Amino acid sequence: MSELEAVKDALLGFDAEKLAKATEASLKKNISPQEIMNVITASLKLIGEKFEKGELLLVHLVASGEAAKRAISEYLEPLLSKEGTVVAKIGTVAIGTVAGDIHDIGKNIVASMFFSAGFKVIDLGKDVSVESFIKAVEQHEPDILGMSTLLSTSLPIQREVVEALNNKKLRETVKIIVGGAPVTPEWAEEIGTDGYAEDALEAVNVGLRLLGKE
Amino acid sequence: MPTNLKGGQLFFLSKQDVKKIHDASLKVLEEVGMKSASKSITKFFSEKGAEVNVDTDVIKIPESLIREALKKAPNKVTIYGRDKKKAIELANKKIYFGLGGTPTPYILDHKTNEWRRPGKEDVVNATRLGESLFEMDFIMTIAGAFDVPYQLEYIHEWAAILNNTTKPVVYSAPGLFNAEKVVQMGKAIKGEALKKEPPFGAYVELASPLSFNLQNENVFQLAQSSVPIVVGQMPQLGATVPVTFAGAATISNAENLAVLTFAQLLNPGTPYIFGAHIAPLDMRTARLDYGAPEFAMGNIVNSSLAEFYHLPSFGWGGCSDSKLPDAQAGAEVMMNSLVAATSGINLIHDCGYLAAGSIGSLEAAVIASEIAGMVKRIVRGMEINEETLALDVIRDVGPGGQFLSHPHTLKHVSKLYMADIFNKESEVKWAKKGKKDVRVIAKSRVEQLLSQPPSQDKTLNEKLSMIVKKAEEEIRGK
Numbered sequence: 019m020s021e022l023e024a025v026k027d028a029l030l031g032f033d034a035e036k037l038a039k040a041t042e043a044s045l046k047k048n049i050s051p052q053e054i055m056n057v058i059t060a061s062l063k064l065i066g067e068k069f070e071k072g073e074l075l076l077v078h079l080v081a082s083g084e085a086a087k088r089a090i091s092e093y094l095e096p097l098l099s100k101e102g103t104v105v106a107k108i109g110t111v112a113i114g115t116v117a118g119d120i121h122d123i124g125k126n127i128v129a130s131m132f133f134s135a136g137f138k139v140i141d142l143g144k145d146v147s148v149e150s151f152i153k154a155v156e157q158h159e160p161d162i163l164g165m166s167t168l169l170s171t172s173l174p175i176q177r178e179v180v181e182a183l184n185n186k187k188l189r190e191t192v193k194i195i196v197g198g199a200p201v202t203p204e205w206a207e208e209i210g211t212d213g214y215a216e217d218a219l220e221a222v223n224v225g226l227r228l229l230g231k232e
Numbered sequence: 233m234p235t236n237l238k239g240g241q242l243f244f245l246s247k248q249d250v251k252k253i254h255d256a257s258l259k260v261l262e263e264v265g266m267k268s269a270s271k272s273i274t275k276f277f278s279e280k281g282a283e284v285n286v287d288t289d290v291i292k293i294p295e296s297l298i299r300e301a302l303k304k305a306p307n308k309v310t311i312y313g314r315d316k317k318k319a320i321e322l323a324n325k326k327i328y329f330g331l332g333g334t335p336t337p338y339i340l341d342h343k344t345n346e347w348r349r350p351g352k353e354d355v356v357n358a359t360r361l362g363e364s365l366f367e368m369d370f371i372m373t374i375a376g377a378f379d380v381p382y383q384l385e386y387i388h389e390w391a392a393i394l395n396n397t398t399k400p401v402v403y404s405a406p407g408l409f410n411a412e413k414v415v416q417m418g419k420a421i422k423g424e425a426l427k428k429e430p431p432f433g434a435y436v437e438l439a440s441p442l443s444f445n446l447q448n449e450n451v452f453q454l455a456q457s458s459v460p461i462v463v464g465q466m467p468q469l470g471a472t473v474p475v476t477f478a479g480a481a482t483i484s485n486a487e488n489l490a491v492l493t494f495a496q497l498l499n500p501g502t503p504y505i506f507g508a509h510i511a512p513l514d515m516r517t518a519r520l521d522y523g524a525p526e527f528a529m530g531n532i533v534n535s536s537l538a539e540f541y542h543l544p545s546f547g548w549g550g551c552s553d554s555k556l557p558d559a560q561a562g563a564e565v566m567m568n569s570l571v572a573a574t575s576g577i578n579l580i581h582d583c584g585y586l587a588a589g590s591i592g593s594l595e596a597a598v599i600a601s602e603i604a605g606m607v608k609r610i611v612r613g614m615e616i617n618e619e620t621l622a623l624d625v626i627r628d629v630g631p632g633g634q635f636l637s638h639p640h641t642l643k644h645v646s647k648l649y650m651a652d653i654f655n656k657e658s659e660v661k662w663a664k665k666g667k668k669d670v671r672v673i674a675k676s677r678v679e680q681l682l683s684q685p686p687s688q689d690k691t692l693n694e695k696l697s698m699i700v701k702k703a704e705e706e707i708r709g710k
Binding site: 053069072075076077118120121123124127147169170171173174199202204217218 | 339376386406470471472516517590595
């Protein structure tokens with residue numbers, strides 16, 4: 019097995035330890051970080067497709083995403099940034115569970131799927147205030163802002179964030195996607211967002227569509 | 233009137249198994265602790281001798297506090313409802329079925345067959361249906377008041393429910409504001425007898441794993457007024473708790489012990505009902521799986537731990553992942569209802585929930601009620617004694633005879649289960665009557681039950697409306 023095959027093999031085996039070792043071994047063989055990156059991205063895409071077909075489970079998707087994240091941040095990104103190369107990303111997503119709500123497992127799954135699909139993900143966490151969402155948009159200039167909530171009583175915070183972005187003249191700089199159990203397509207439209215996603219997979223598809231990268 | 237049947241025929245866990253979970257939970261509370269988003273909960277535990285880290289907001293609860301709390305919690309809790317005759321006595325594995333749960337974001341409109349956003353009127357109708365359904369012993373909801381200001385959603389829902397049922401109620405009152413209003417509503421119903429004869433229990437939900445949130449500050453208010461606390465956090469297998477049942481039970485039990493200790497430290501003797509919804513996260517869709525066998529089995533964990541601590545228990549049944557009251561729904565509802573009842577869960581809620589709690593359905597509730605009736609029949613079991621062995625009757629009738637006309641049959645025939653809406657006719661008769669699916673029958677039963685006069689009390693209505701009005705003014709003032 020070649021070094022790059024070992025990278026793919028480790029990722030398809032959802033093994034973070036093996037992936038780290040295979041990445042290290044590839045670099046020792048003078049394989050370029052970008053080339054390794056390409057194999058990781060292609061493998062994640064393959065895993066995503068298998069998940070969509072029902073051949074793999076959520077846990078596999080999350081495990082491979084975490085493994086890739088570690089290999090990229092520990093081995094590849096430092097080298098690439100030294101070279102002055104910016105890691106190619108489809109786009110940047112800032113995502114959080116809105117204020118008043120600390121149920122964030124759904125948001126975490128969405129974040130993980132965006133990462134696996136090749137996005138840079140800025141996870142704002144849970145119980146995120148309107149101000150923190152605005153600050154994140156100002157600071158990270160994301161292409162997409164994702165907001166989740168499980169509680170119906172926290173729904174209106176999504177509207178407040180959209181309004182605050184309007185007031186700050188930031189609304190046009192970012193696409194907004196909302197989701198969570200009480201969120202409906204009608205609600206998403208009513209409060210002036212760009213998209214509604216009923217599950218994590220859908221969220222990524224909506225994101226790709228909004229950025230014209232379907 | 234409630235049938236007060238005793239469940240608990242199903243056993244999975246030995247006493248040693250349960251003890252292992254208990255020991256593991258104590259370790260979790262002492263070593264890992266609970267994280268609190270509420271400063272007042274952190275402060276309270278700190279004052280009571282728990283080890284609190286003010287930087288991380290983690291509360292570590294020593295075994296001594298938990299042991300004391302367990303001694304103070306009552307072994308039996310009675311929820312009375314507006315009508316005392318409908319009181320349910322939560323102890324000794326007595327089983328009671330309840331309509332719905334916390335508010336659902338959608339309702340399946342039985343007239344249009346479409347699902348839509350529910351409003352307060354739907355909460356009223358759901359409650360009235362629950363009031364009329366014989367097998368429903370307590371009331372939660374299968375709708376939600378999405379047409380009122382969101383800060384007042386729960387207050388409106390409570391008023392709608394309490395106005396329209398005389399049965400015991402269990403409902404959600406997250407946060408201090410809601411809890412305060414709900415206690416006022418309790419006083420409007422029972423006056424000074426609120427503590428002695430609570431008409432309802434309040435549902436309290438932590439966020440797994442091991443987290444108090446701001447909403448849990450309601451315990452301060454509820455415990456002071458001795459409102460029974462019904463705990464129902466949702467640990468998700470493989471997502472917010474370990475994927476193994478034992479690990480999930482360890483966390484879920486630790487969360488229970490944390491709330492129990494919190495409540496007993498506030499007011500010794502606060503009625504506490506042990507619960508949680510251990511549910512798998514469907515690994516293909518990332519949805520909670522209400523129809524899974526593991527979800528049904530979570531009831532066994534709750535009932536076993538509750539028995540170990542001599543506490544009443546809260547669980548679920550009558551719910552499904554299906555989007556319609558179809559064959560899948562029927563199978564899942566029967567499975568989780570039967571498992572819940574035979575585990576001896578005191579409060580079996582969620583009847584009429586579809587789509588893993590996203591859709592409430594009145595038709596599904598009517599069908600779940602029929603299933604609850606069948607389950608209660610099974611739980612009732614059979615008596616073996618001289619009278620039921622009927623040796624004299626057998627001698628009397630003899631070989632080749634018939635029992636239909638024997639007085640013994642007439643005497644005992646009422647012990648057989650009589651279906652309410654499930655069809656038992658011949659295929660020919662059924663065809664002649666229009667080949668009706670059970671859903672069609674359930675819909676007409678919904679219509680029929682909703683046409684009955686509501687169980688409202690004018691004076692109480694006025695009192696509750698005043699509380700809602702004052703709450704509105706408070707919100708507007710903010």
